[in-house]
Amino acid sequence: MTDTSTITSDIIIVGGGIAGLAMAARLAHRTAFTITVLDSDRAPGPVDETLQLRTTSLNSAALDLLKDAGVMAHLPTRFLTDFDRLEAGSREAPEALSFSAADIDLDRFGVFVENDRLRHALWQTLEAQPRVTLISEARLSSLQRHDDHVDGLLDDGRALTTRLIIGADGARSQARHLGGISSQQRDYAQEAMIINVRLTESPGHTTWQIFTPSGPVALLPLHDRQASLIWYDSPGQVQKRMSMSDDALRAAIAEAFPARLGSVEAILERGRFPIRRLHAQRYAGKRLVLIGDAAHVIHPMAGQGVNLGLADVVALTEALEQESDPGAGHALSRYQRRQWPRNAAMLAGVEQLHHLFTLPFAPLRHLAERGLKSADRMAPVKRFMMSLATGQPMTSGKGCKDHDTQP
Numbered sequence: 001m002t003d004t005s006t007i008t009s010d011i012i013i014v015g016g017g018i019a020g021l022a023m024a025a026r027l028a029h030r031t032a033f034t035i036t037v038l039d040s041d042r043a044p045g046p047v048d049e050t051l052q053l054r055t056t057s058l059n060s061a062a063l064d065l066l067k068d069a070g071v072m073a074h075l076p077t078r079f080l081t082d083f084d085r086l087e088a089g090s091r092e093a094p095e096a097l098s099f100s101a102a103d104i105d106l107d108r109f110g111v112f113v114e115n116d117r118l119r120h121a122l123w124q125t126l127e128a129q130p131r132v133t134l135i136s137e138a139r140l141s142s143l144q145r146h147d148d149h150v151d152g153l154l155d156d157g158r159a160l161t162t163r164l165i166i167g168a169d170g171a172r173s174q175a176r177h178l179g180g181i182s183s184q185q186r187d188y189a190q191e192a193m194i195i196n197v198r199l200t201e202s203p204g205h206t207t208w209q210i211f212t213p214s215g216p217v218a219l220l221p222l223h224d225r226q227a228s229l230i231w232y233d234s235p236g237q238v239q240k241r242m243s244m245s246d247d248a249l250r251a252a253i254a255e256a257f258p259a260r261l262g263s264v265e266a267i268l269e270r271g272r273f274p275i276r277r278l279h280a281q282r283y284a285g286k287r288l289v290l291i292g293d294a295a296h297v298i299h300p301m302a303g304q305g306v307n308l309g310l311a312d313v314v315a316l317t318e319a320l321e322q323e324s325d326p327g328a329g330h331a332l333s334r335y336q337r338r339q340w341p342r343n344a345a346m347l348a349g350v351e352q353l354h355h356l357f358t359l360p361f362a363p364l365r366h367l368a369e370r371g372l373k374s375a376d377r378m379a380p381v382k383r384f385m386m387s388l389a390t391g392q393p394m395t396s397g398k399g400c401k402d403h404d405t406q407p
């Protein structure tokens, strides 16, 4: 039988990924609005002790948000792995860029956590919030935006009515599409292969990345001698490695990754993800606003997708918390004015790092590496890397010119 009830809330968040759920948690904590989260997928279930495929780095700003919203109570610390050192370079100069949290008087830059564990912790936090309604297996299909409210329909025929739609529905955002917001996109013709492994020795607390002509290889250290390896390459090469036996893949890793990885005891899981860059031309429209990957998708080599999405959450909450009407145009514009240029600078900075280390000719790469080591050139790159690690905006934009045009 078709459900004829109308879903009604002050704010409807479309998409219950990490950004959408964190948005609901922050709004529930800081405002009096009623909130509904719709997600087309099933509700996240409890996660057992097994390492999950996807892992995310959370910087200190993201951790502060999660603590403030009460999410950390549902995230046991044994599943969080601190990282206090970042290194990036090429085979010839593996530590061309290296930063320690101690350099800026921090104990750590952030933590690594499995996406599913974080999403489940967010979901549990929201289940205890009386002003939040969580609806899973519900896909947004249409919207009609009026001056003072928005009507919409789900795929299953249910109707919705609200004063603000927050599009948090990821890179292929239907909310962005229905809001008539175009985007600049770039397909890198690369995929990220994630290989979760158990090592014979603990990987420690350093995350490193080595740039090679076919793409970077990276290590994210995890708990219990586990690590997530990220291997960027063409879709054809990734497909080949996806179908290798565990022994053959172990041998391929030993050949491609630097010796510092140590010995891989077991391959635990593998998966592949396309790599793209996307930036919405604007984030705000009539009674509709975008956050997270719906607004911007960044190359994952910088490990910043979730962190940027959570920075959107903080900025949008600040823009809305003094408002009686959550869809007020001036509040949405304020959010856009704050976040769009910051995200554009991050996207451009990561793009420049990508170019710097993947220049087509080896002699150019050597020049880039030598350039990085000289103190004057190091300063803007270092500032940029530090802002990635801490989640603080750059104090000067000198290091990364903006490719996009501000709306």
Ligand SMILES: Cc1cc2nc3c(=O)[nH]c(=O)nc-3n(C[C@H](O)[C@H](O)[C@H](O)COP(=O)(O)OP(=O)(O)OC[C@H]3O[C@@H](n4cnc5c(N)ncnc54)[C@H](O)[C@@H]3O)c2cc1C
Binding pocket: 014, 015, 016, 017, 018, 019, 020, 038, 039, 040, 041, 055, 056, 057, 058, 138, 139, 140, 141, 168, 169, 170, 171, 173, 174, 175, 192, 194, 230, 273, 274, 291, 292, 293, 294, 300, 302, 303, 304, 305, 306, 307, 308, 309
């Ligand atoms: C290989 C790889 C490694 C990465 N590593 C890192 C890292 O270390 N650190 C980091 O910060 N980021 C990392 N990222 C990026 C990060 O994973 C993403 O930026 C982040 O998951 C985006 O979260 P989101 O909530 O905005 O979108 P999503 O996770 O895409 O969530 C969107 C949600 O919307 C739902 N949805 C979609 N369409 C509809 C609809 N029509 N109606 C209702 N619901 C809908 C989906 O079911 C989904 O739950 C990585 C990405 C990749 C590919």
